[in-house]
Amino acid sequence: MPKFLLLKHYSGDGAPMPEWTPDEIKAHIVFQQTLVAKLAEQGELVGAEGLAGPELAKIVTFGGPGAAPIVTDGPFPEAKEFLAGYYFIDVESQERAYEIAAEASGAPGPAGAPIYERIEVRQVMGAPLTDA
Amino acid sequence: MSNETSTEDLLRELAPQVLGVLVRRYGDFATAEDAVQEALLAAAQHWPVDGFPDNPRGWLIQTASRRFTDHVRSEQARRRREDEALLAAPPPAEVSDTDDTLLLLFLCCHPQLTPASAIALTLRAVGGLTTAEVAAAFLVPEPTMARRISRAKQRIKASGAAFHKPTIDEWPDRLRSVLHALYLVFNEGYATTAGAGVTRVELSAEAIRLTRLLYERIPGEAEVAGLLALMLLTDARRPARTGSAGELIPLAAQDRSRWNRELITEGTRLITGALAQDAVGEYQAQAAIAALHDDATAAQETDWAQILEWYEDLERLTCNPMVTLNRAVALAMVAGPAAGLALLESLDAALAGHYRLDSVRAHLHEQAGELQAAEAHFRAAAARTTSSAERDYLTTQAARLGLPAR
Numbered sequence: 001m002p003k004f005l006l007l008k009h010y011s012g013d014g015a016p017m018p019e020w021t022p023d024e025i026k027a028h029i030v031f032q033q034t035l036v037a038k039l040a041e042q043g044e045l046v047g048a049e050g051l052a053g054p055e056l057a058k059i060v061t062f063g064g065p066g067a068a069p070i071v072t073d074g075p076f077p078e079a080k081e082f083l084a085g086y087y088f089i090d091v092e093s094q095e096r097a098y099e100i101a102a103e104a105s106g107a108p109g110p111a112g113a114p115i116y117e118r119i120e121v122r123q124v125m126g127a128p129l130t131d132a
Numbered sequence: 133m134s135n136e137t138s139t140e141d142l143l144r145e146l147a148p149q150v151l152g153v154l155v156r157r158y159g160d161f162a163t164a165e166d167a168v169q170e171a172l173l174a175a176a177q178h179w180p181v182d183g184f185p186d187n188p189r190g191w192l193i194q195t196a197s198r199r200f201t202d203h204v205r206s207e208q209a210r211r212r213r214e215d216e217a218l219l220a221a222p223p224p225a226e227v228s229d230t231d232d233t234l235l236l237l238f239l240c241c242h243p244q245l246t247p248a249s250a251i252a253l254t255l256r257a258v259g260g261l262t263t264a265e266v267a268a269a270f271l272v273p274e275p276t277m278a279r280r281i282s283r284a285k286q287r288i289k290a291s292g293a294a295f296h297k298p299t300i301d302e303w304p305d306r307l308r309s310v311l312h313a314l315y316l317v318f319n320e321g322y323a324t325t326a327g328a329g330v331t332r333v334e335l336s337a338e339a340i341r342l343t344r345l346l347y348e349r350i351p352g353e354a355e356v357a358g359l360l361a362l363m364l365l366t367d368a369r370r371p372a373r374t375g376s377a378g379e380l381i382p383l384a385a386q387d388r389s390r391w392n393r394e395l396i397t398e399g400t401r402l403i404t405g406a407l408a409q410d411a412v413g414e415y416q417a418q419a420a421i422a423a424l425h426d427d428a429t430a431a432q433e434t435d436w437a438q439i440l441e442w443y444e445d446l447e448r449l450t451c452n453p454m455v456t457l458n459r460a461v462a463l464a465m466v467a468g469p470a471a472g473l474a475l476l477e478s479l480d481a482a483l484a485g486h487y488r489l490d491s492v493r494a495h496l497h498e499q500a501g502e503l504q505a506a507e508a509h510f511r512a513a514a515a516r517t518t519s520s521a522e523r524d525y526l527t528t529q530a531a532r533l534g535l536p537a538r
Contacts, residue, residue: 092248
């Protein structure tokens with residue numbers, strides 16, 4: 001079975017979550033938890049995490065031999081788009097990965113309307129095909 | 133250490149026998165399978181410390197039966213029908229373990245299951261592996277694998293599939309599902325050889341063991357012999373298939389002195405016997421091709437004309453575009469790269485965007501001396517493969533061809 005990373009791209013469209021009502025936020029969180037629980041129940045979940053906000057993100061590069069690492073706030077501090085989290089799944093097919101991604105993208109936002117979050121689907125490198 | 137190994141071997145040999153007894157006694161496959169798994173875990177814990185019981189099989193049956201009863205009792209309050217299953221236990225028929233292993237394979241590989249769940253269930257119920265071992269073999273967390281196995285069992289229950297021999301009408305379909313599952317287990321193990329951690333259960337070896345069990349029970353089925361032969365003939369090349377850094381070495385460049393002669397001899401004997409029987413199936417055709425490769429003492433001595441004929445047969449049997457792709461390679465070896473490249477054009481629709489098509493094109497262009505085209509297709513293939521080992525190989529090929537131009 002192929003494995004996929006579904007990368008949740010938060011885009012700046014729509015109201016930021018702190019401007020939602022508490023009930024809307026709760027509904028969104030419940031949706032995420034339910035989706036993860038469902039993937040686990042279906043034997044398709046490898047892992048899922050949310051990432052801390054872009055305010056905490058750093059870009060780290062090799063500082064050269066013997067030198068300290070270079071840590072910066074990143075080349076795009078004004079970015080309107082960032083990685084919000086991921087689902088790591090192990091599924092029968094690419095089609096199934098797309099199906100889950102679409103479901104995740106429809107997470108509820110203000111007034112319960114889908115937020116149409118952009119989900120980047122990336123297949124994880126696995127075993128080569130056999131030669132025969 | 134050796135005691136540990138033998139406990140493991142013994143448990144895995146006894147697992148399907150014990151499960152067969154419980155399913156016959158109680159009729160409830162799903163609960164019986166859980167009970168046997170718990171008994172195996174208990175044995176794995178106690179036997180290496182306390183030594184083997186006088187009658188290991190009896191010990192396991194007794195322990196598993198106790199666990200089964202516990203399960204049923206704890207469920208009774210909310211699920212009365214489990215109780216009925218216990219009370220309505222079918223008369224314990226005296227059937228040999230031989231049949232049980234066969235019936236369990238057919239049940240666990242039921243066509244109602246997806247291949248992934250059939251494989252997981254088969255490895256646990258028939259192979260006697262623990263959930264943790266199956267999970268590690270497929271690199272997923274244990275709870276995920278546990279859910280997959282338990283869903284497979286629910287699905288079997290819901291489909292009404294029973295623990296009995298398939299009817300003559302069902303037989304070909306059911307056997308095909310079993311062979312397909314075993315083939316996939318083998319491939320998973322064979323493909324992931326490079327860099328596999330020592331703690332991972334060796335899936336190819338397990339697939340061969342299970343296919344052997346099947347072959348011993350129904351030696352007259354030519355496709356079973358064909359599949360076993362295919363596995364042995366392929367596994368024989370494993371020592372030469374990867375280099376010191378785990379990099380893939382293509383067939384033509386392998387050090388053939390490292391191939392396992394014993395496996396080749398056994399595989400060749402099996403496929404020769406199978407082919408002497410009636411209609412040829414796809415596993416026999418693949419095994420015949422593998423045998424021809426293994427028979428060549430050097431790559432240049434490969435009998436490509438015969439291999440080409442087998443690919444033509446295989447194409448008729450399967451209608452699979454990947455087979456046509458392989459036929460193009462054989463055709464190029466027999467009739468020259470232009471003929472192979474021409475055949476590939478017929479695959480542009482069916483295999484659009486598949487890295488394998490680019491990879492074969494690259495090889496054939498190189499064979500034709502068209503190095504620029506070859507490099508471009510190696511690059512395209514490298515960009516599209518989903519295997520790191522293949523990406524490394526394809527990138528290296530592109531780089532090798534790109535060098536003189538710089």
